[in-house]
Amino acid sequence: MTTDSSLLAQAREWQVLLHSGRATAADHLAAKAWRQRSPAHEQAAHEVDQLWALLGQVQQPAPAQPMHSSGRRRSLRWPVSLASAALLLVALWLPQGTWLGWYADVATAPGEVRTLELGDGTILTLNGATALDWTFSEGRRGVRLYRGEVDLQVAKDASRPFIVEAGPARIRVTGTRFDVDYDGRDVVLAVTEGQVQASDATDLPLPVGANQQVRWRGDQLQAVQPLDARQQLAWQRGKLVFRAQPLGEVFAALERSQRQRVIFLDDSVRELKVTGVFALDDPQAVLRAIESALPVRLVRLPGLLLVSRA
Known part of the structure; x- marks a missing residue:
């Protein structure tokens, strides 16, 4: 059976993400769900598993030792090891950031800045290579940022808090403006108007007000700092x-x-x-x-x- 090339490309992207060291538990669950979607998906994933296993067996040979006229040997440094060559092969498989858009409500391409308005009047401006979902229910509004950066102008609604989740970060507001930057490791929150409540896995809220910023390093929320808008929000200009x-x-x-x-x-x-x-x-x-x-x-x-x- 010939495997569809588009499914192979998606399976390769999942494989690289899951072995990148940046995959979250949600990423692993999403990859498993993608694999179980159909026998064709399973076949594509199996073929990529086999190729990945072969790449993992690549070993760097001992460097050559050519003899010079003086009778002395000089070792040569390989410019790129075979393991690096395997990494390059995998990198050339995959357009940058394509996996982001597979399960997100909206995703931007590198270099694309997009503005959209949600049903409650909240305005989102997405930087390039950004992907997110949004959720609306009777008692809650929310955004899950998978990767990238977004400026949020949240419409005021005291009866329905707006929750933003990005990696370890949880941000709660009722209506204000702020920027969230998530690179897959750290999260930076920059507040330009009003006040938000920031928390990590401890779920202890930390108030962050206008002209302040805070970073999550790994899973830990750091101390609040003055906002460096000229640098942190430069992309908006x-x-x-x-x-x-x-x-x-x-x-x-x-x-x-x-x-x-x-x-x-x-x-x-x-x-x-x-x-x-x-x-x-x-x-x-x-x-x-x-x-x-x-x-x-x-x-x-x-x-x-x-x-x-x-």
Whole structure:
């Protein structure tokens, strides 16, 4: 039986997500539900399981030891190990962030900013590569943010609280304006109007008022800080603002504005710092600045960017 290519692509995306170290319990449940949807889904998942197992068996050979005229041997450093090559193969399978839209009510593509109005009058503005669901019932309104960033202008309704869930974060409001940024690991809440109640797994509410922000690191809610709107909300003005931010975070931000997967071939460059103000719709300007200011080498491939030390 020939497996449908679109199902194979979806199965590959699920496999990468589940092995990325960022998958939540909800992601595992959603992947299981996708697999059980039909025999064809199960077959596609099985084929990808087999290929993934083969990739896991790839071993890096010992480096060659060529003989030079002096009779001395010099070891050669492989630029990319076979394990990295396998990772690149998997990365080339998959358009950036496509899994986000499979089970979300709405999802934006990298570089797309979209505004929509919910039935109660609440206005959502989604940054690029963002996916979320919303729920309305008699006593509750709510949004679950799977990944990305959204600005919420919540319509006032004291009888129906509005709940936002993103990873470990739970945010409760009755009507105000705030921004939620979830990169799959940490959550940042930035409040521009009114007050919200923020909590984590302990479910102890922490009030966060206008011009304040708070971060969840892992599962833990951190202390409230003054809002740095110029940086945290720069995307709403069409800007990217970096202040001595690690290169890993910079590329995470760029993945929201361009359809290009980033692979670090040298983890040591992730902590190099970047400072600058750039146009949101010109990610190439950020790449040029990185190449000119930092000791890194960028290799551009179709849909893929390889980052290593120069």
